[in-house]
Every structure is written in C-alpha cells, then in structure tokens.
Amino acid sequence: MALLRYARIVWRTAFAVANNIYCIPAYVVWMMALRLVRPVLAPLYWRIEGFMFHWLLAMVSMWAWTAGYEIVESGDEPAACGTRRTLVLANHQSTADVPILMAAWNPRPGVLPNLMWIMDHVFKFTNFGIVSVLHQDFFIRAVSKLSAVMFL
Template sequence: MMGLRLIRPYFPSIYWKIEGHMYHWLLAMVSMWSWTAGYDIIESGDEPSTCMGSRTLVLANHQSTADVPMLMTAWNPRRGVLCNLMWIMDRVFKFTNFGIVSVLHEDFFIQAGKTKREQSLEELRAHIHKFYVPLGRQFIVLFPEGGFLHKRREISHRFAEKNNLPKLEYVSLPRAGAMKVIMDEVGPQMCDAASSSKAENNKGIENNNRKTHKMLLETTVGECIDWILDVTIAYPDRIPLHLTDIVCGFRKPCNTHIHYRLYPSTEVPTDAEGMTQWLYDRFIEKDKMLEEFYRTGQFPSNVPYVKRRVRQDNLQYMILHLFFLASTYIQYRMLCYLVCWFF
C-alpha cells in the first residue's frame, strides 16, 4: 500500500479504487484470525443490506479490543462495506501495526481526555470534508461510549447520579460530541439546505438550461447520512473476547452475537439537547436488550427472531494468502536488487 502512494498525486481515482480493495483484503486477513479460532458470529435484527449504497453512521457499544476485529469479521462477506468505511478510533491505535494501514486509508484518530476533546471534534469536522465526503465513503463507524465498558462504567454511574439518568450495567452512557459533529456536517438537514441553496441560486438556469441544473443538483445526492445503524455486540457469558484471544486463539471456540437496528437519519433531532437524549435512549434500550439476551439467549424483537450465522469464504482467504506471499517475495527481490546495485 505504501508503494501506491507514488501514483496518488497523478491518478487519485485509480489510487483510491485500488487502495479500497487492498484495505478490504487486509481486514479480511484479520477476520480470518477469529474465523479459524472458532469464534463464530451470529447476526440478528434488521438486515444491514438495506442501507447499502447510502451513507450510514454506525453506532456500536464498546467492550474490549476484540470489538473492531469482530465487526471486520462480520462485514467481510458483505461486498462493498469494508472498502467504503471510515473508522473513528482512539489515537493510541495510530501507533499499532494496524495504525499505518488506517493512516493510509484516512481513518480518523480521536484524542481522549477533556483537554483535547474540543480540538479533536474540530479536527473531525475538518476530516469529514477533507476525506469522508470527497472519497465517497459510505460508512462511518463510531463508538460513542468513548472507551471500554470496564473503564467507563464507574464514571458513567457517577454521571448518571448527577444528571438523574439510569445507571447502566451492560453499556455506559454515551458521549454525543462526535455524533453531533457528524450530523451537523453531513446530516439530512445539510442535504436539504444544500438542495434549497442550489435551487435558489440556479433558478434562472432551470428555465434556460434544465440539463445543467439537473447536473448541479445531482452533486448533492449521496453526500449526507441517510441511515443510523445501531450495533449491539454481545459476548458469551458477558466475558468479552480480546485481541490476544483472536490472534492466538487462547479462548475456546464460542459465538459472538451482533444485533442490528436501523433508523432513518431524519428521526434524529437536530438540536444538541434532543440529539443527546436520542443517543441516551438508544443506549438505555441497548442495556435492556443485553440484559434480556444474557438472561434468555435472545435479543428482544417485535418481529420473528431470526439468527444468521456469518459464513466466510475459505477460497478468498487462500487467494489472499497467495497474493500477499507473492507480493512479499517480489518486494524482497526488489530490495535485494537495489542493495546489490548500490553496494
């Protein structure tokens, strides 16, 4: 992927197309770790394919270092997802072995802590317009709790006491700052405003040149968030997997359950207080859902409960291994050639 950077200034569209595929391939290798260790994924709830082709904000609960790899595993078989998403993750992940890949993909690294919060939100605002929108990313993945559950639970309880909110046991109360920035910049109200502005500015053009006007309006299509995908991750016996389990297979094979709920973005209030309360309501519901799941083994649902086991493609894994082995060998030979040339 580093070599591709050379063609980026001259052929950006080709670069990002190739980069997207290679990014998916690398995440597929991560998904293989959990798959071969026997950590299967069971999906339930709404079908995420409904929001395919539309910009979608993904909200997920955060329990451990395994959350991101498990989402990668769940979405690997779905075409067009992993190559078209942007992760919002803690800045510490920038300095891991996966960090360089995320940097090249233009994922966003947010800084934790009160002192850096406002600065991080402003950087996210700029990042959305610099990369998320121009690159045509469809999915933006956010963990609103701002940290792992075991670190956040006590803080969440204290905050709940001060603000007359329920104490949550299976999730923590979320922070709405990042979601507010995202919805302010690419929410449905921004599409309406952009369309109205273009319609007003091009009123004369509509009468004289309908074709040109149509092209101008089409530039706003797909630029704004259409869906909110609420993701609830439940690990067996309330004991989350960890990255070391996935990489080394320390834990016995088990099933991780992922429940989806889809909301049209127009349901989210646009004011700060209303949006925060909407997000609180989702996580209060999520807490009740997890309580019932750990008690009954099923998430509550208003429709017939259907479980879908995620199936991976072993042929894909084999082809990707052959590709990366061949790529490594070619790079090794090129390095040897350069060393011999100069020395």
C-alpha cells in the same frame, strides 16, 4: 487433549503474529509506491487501496474463524442502506471485538473497502496505525472533564 488445545493456541498466536509481520508491511509498501500516482489517478488509487484494505481486514476476520466463533447478528441489515453513506455504531468493548466485526462485514461487498474507523489517537502508534493513517481513518483525543481541568 490439553496438549492439543495448547498446540492450537500456539498455532493461532503464530498465525496472528505472522499476519501482522507480512500483511501490514506489504500493504504499506504498496500504498507508498502507489501514492505517487494518487494525484493523477485518485479513483484508481482508492479502488486499489480499498481492495487491499478489504483483504487486510479479511485476515483479521479469519482470527474469529480460527477461534471457532459463530457470528450471529441482530438489528437492521446494513445492505438496506443501499449506496447511501451509513454510520454504524457498534457497542465495541475491547480489541477482541474487531475480528468479530470484520467477520460479520467481510462477506458484504463494498463494506470493508469503505469502512472508516474513529479511534483514539494512541492507535496511531500501534502496528496497525500506519494502515489507519494511509486509509485516512479518524483519530480523536478523548479528554475527560477531569483531565481538562488538570491541564488548565
């Protein structure tokens, strides 16, 4: 039984690593190639980018599925907002939350392609950073009062 559990852990880890190795570069190559037509065909570019971004995040949502998590949601239904712009604030505790959030939003049409992240600038330098830059997510520098005083 323990051997089966460890084999599953190795398989899931290899699956996540393989996803990062082939999905992110594929997205980046296609978006860089299509970037040439963006000034002329911006709506088409953003539609293709949204489609590819959705599939990229669907891969992330599969990590929650392969872990056997069942997603239970509470609160208002985001679809009730219709076509209006909506700000969803999640009590995001760690990077482990990301697959859960993606699994919850993946089946909703039009959510993932239009999802914008606000994240610390340090994430620009991760494997997903180039995707976030191309998707035009927001990067912030979180500065505490203590660090602001130290740099004065």
